[in-house]
Amino acid sequence: MFKKALGALVVASSALALIGCSVQDSPLEKSEITVYAGRSEALVQPLIEQFQQDTGISVKVRYAGSAELAAQLLEEGNNSPADVFFAQDAGALGAVAKAGLMVQMPAEILGMVPSSYSAADGSWVGVSGRVRVFNYNPERVSSVPDSVFDLAAPEWQGRVAIAPTNASFQAFITAMRVTEGNERTAAWLLAMKTNAVIYEKNSAILEAVESGAVDAGLINHYYWFARGKEVGFANMNSRIGQFRAKDLGNLINAAGVGIIADSTAARSFVEFLLSETGQKYFVEETSEYPLIDGVSAGIDLTPLDQVPAPEIDLSDLDDLEATLKLIRDAGLI
Secondary structure, eight states: OOOHHHHHHHHHHHHHTTTTOOSSSOOOOOEEEEEOOOHHHHHHHHOOOOHHHOOOOOOEEEOOOHHHHHHHHHGGGGGOOEEEEEEEHHHHHHHHHHHHHHHOOOHHHHHHHGGGBBBBTSOEEEEEEEEEEEEOOOOOSSSSSSSSGGGGGGTTTTTTETTTTTHHHHHHHHHHHHHHHHHHHHHHHHHHHHHHHEOHHHHHHHHHHTSSSSSSEEHHHHHHOOOOOOOOOGOOOEEOHHHHOGGGOOOEEEEEEESOOOOOOOOHHHHHSSHHHHHHHHIIIIOBOOSSTTOOOOOOOOOOGGSOOOOOOOGGGOOOHHHHHHHHTTTTO
């Protein structure tokens, strides 16, 4: 089902590329919205329920992977029942925006977040930040490699875990394509076919590293911090680290939202995610970075402006289908 849904991306995006959307002068009044959510239900459903309680607006949610939902939106086109797309990463948001299916985000909403964490054309806005990190067992890995490309070396065979079907991994591969080209990206993916142990989720990778099933893995930072808050950081068996400055393995990405059908209710949902209540929820419940001023990360996270991340425009991560083709061609999905 996953592959079939993703197969619609190329055809549907081509058919819809000329369709443009813009913010209506007077957005519709609605008492109910439908949200396509590529975030985990366990993570964000309590926040959505809080929004309903606070606003009286009813929310229907469809949960699935961000890439799967992007494919669904492209297939549905202007007939989609979705009002809002709440995605795990910039790549899925960009694929839908590229097809012209998102309205222009109001300037007052875009202004709440640094421009580097939203679409350059204003089609979507980031609501929380996440950083790619190297998760490792210090008893088996003495130091973090200089580069994520070092994991292609024979010495890493059977020792490193990845999650090729995960949207964050796919966005990372898109960033690799954008900066390093398809040829080098394909070579790295083929090396991972030999070297990597495949898991479905970041959380499963963390568990594998914690239990000693694998020596290391590539995950988002917040999985490690969430577990540390739960069991006590002193009781963690693994550590996280980052590659050398500007290495692709240190990519900063953003979960974000785009409005598919403009209404005051849809705008209210986005504003709620960017409110102090919404931002504190991401900090306290998911250990992600807040993106608005005045909300502290709350735990010992490296400030986003100090993360040794590569210089990448998140708007450039919108070519999801080409990335998926390379991952499939390497035999990873």
